[in-house]
Amino acid sequence: MLKRLKTDFRLSIITILGTSAFLGITPFAIMRFVQGNLVAGAIDTAILVTIFGGMAYAWITGDTRRSGMVLAFIACSGAVAVAATVGEVGLFWLYPCLVTTFFLVKPRIATVLNLCSIAAMMAQREVFQTQVQMWTFAATALVVSATAFAFAQRTDNQRERLEQLATIDPLTGVKNRRAMDEELILAAAHATRTGLPYALVMLDIDHFKTVNDEYGHGVGDGVLVDLVSLVQQHTRQSDQLFRYGGEEFVLLLPGVDGAGLTAVMNNLQHSLRTKLKHPGGAATVSFGVALLSAGEPVENWIERADTALYRAKEAGRDQVVFAEAKSSSSPGLLMASPG
Numbered sequence: 001m002l003k004r005l006k007t008d009f010r011l012s013i014i015t016i017l018g019t020s021a022f023l024g025i026t027p028f029a030i031m032r033f034v035q036g037n038l039v040a041g042a043i044d045t046a047i048l049v050t051i052f053g054g055m056a057y058a059w060i061t062g063d064t065r066r067s068g069m070v071l072a073f074i075a076c077s078g079a080v081a082v083a084a085t086v087g088e089v090g091l092f093w094l095y096p097c098l099v100t101t102f103f104l105v106k107p108r109i110a111t112v113l114n115l116c117s118i119a120a121m122m123a124q125r126e127v128f129q130t131q132v133q134m135w136t137f138a139a140t141a142l143v144v145s146a147t148a149f150a151f152a153q154r155t156d157n158q159r160e161r162l163e164q165l166a167t168i169d170p171l172t173g174v175k176n177r178r179a180m181d182e183e184l185i186l187a188a189a190h191a192t193r194t195g196l197p198y199a200l201v202m203l204d205i206d207h208f209k210t211v212n213d214e215y216g217h218g219v220g221d222g223v224l225v226d227l228v229s230l231v232q233q234h235t236r237q238s239d240q241l242f243r244y245g246g247e248e249f250v251l252l253l254p255g256v257d258g259a260g261l262t263a264v265m266n267n268l269q270h271s272l273r274t275k276l277k278h279p280g281g282a283a284t285v286s287f288g289v290a291l292l293s294a295g296e297p298v299e300n301w302i303e304r305a306d307t308a309l310y311r312a313k314e315a316g317r318d319q320v321v322f323a324e325a326k327s328s329s330s331p332g333l334l335m336a337s338p339g
């Protein structure tokens, strides 16, 4: 439970909101019922129940986006409703809501929600004792919203940048191994659910060390960039390329098997063979291909593709080798095509 709170920022905000609502609103709800103000008591209770319901939904389903949206709306409209029933004290409740919205929904939605809440509050003239008080409220509420917006926008940008640094290979711009691990798990789960075939291709430039040694690391880098661009040009948009490490890449091909897969691989091999160059001539690539078997663990799938690649290297390089589809842990090989 603590781990979820630490790793899921929005869930932690929803939990803080739920707990604060319980501690902050319950005494008022009781007091209003005791004082005979049934409408205000019912509004407080409705806010409490909805916020609690939203918090429970977020914890059970993990869907913090939807519950965050509902809670942001309920918190703001709740503060406006409290002001409508008990007067200016409702104004104070709006301030924490104006800040919280930015942690629950996207900055643009939060801005619209805040402006609507401020306008709805100002529309109730009887809440304010004087015009000066009303405009002071408007000014301070806008300052709070603008500050929260700036903070949320900055946090969003930093989160995106961090995500990019953690998942994108800076040289080639494709996703790295960490992102690949997550995508392969998703692909395996999708395959189990839908029965869609998934092929994993491990590809590695042949004698790449010689390119680096003879022409320099900069030229080697250029060949890696060219390889990525060529693979992307000759595969579908739904196919994903990852940098597995060094000069080794992984290509994930959804929805292709049998003769279709053989055709894709022959086409890719032909294109790279004719178009991938270094200053000394053509650069060739070896491929190990494995189709995901039913219920196969992802590590086993990668291992079979890796073993097929190893066989392609052993067989003289510039080869496509298909791993045999099998569920046992020892990866077998179906066929090798010298192309």
Ligand SMILES: Nc1nc2c(ncn2[C@@H]2O[C@H](COP(=O)(O)OP(=O)(O)OP(=O)(O)O)[C@@H](O)[C@H]2O)c(=O)[nH]1
Residues within 6 Å of the ligand: 171, 204, 205, 206, 207, 208, 209, 210, 212, 216, 217, 218, 219, 220, 221, 224, 245, 246, 247, 313, 317
């Ligand atoms: N230029 C460049 N070279 C890299 C990068 N990452 C790894 N390498 C080089 O890739 C080379 C890999 O060499 P090896 O593992 O011996 O493989 P190889 O020479 O391609 O031989 P085979 O794979 O057996 O055909 C090493 O020289 C690494 O320094 C990179 O980001 N840029």
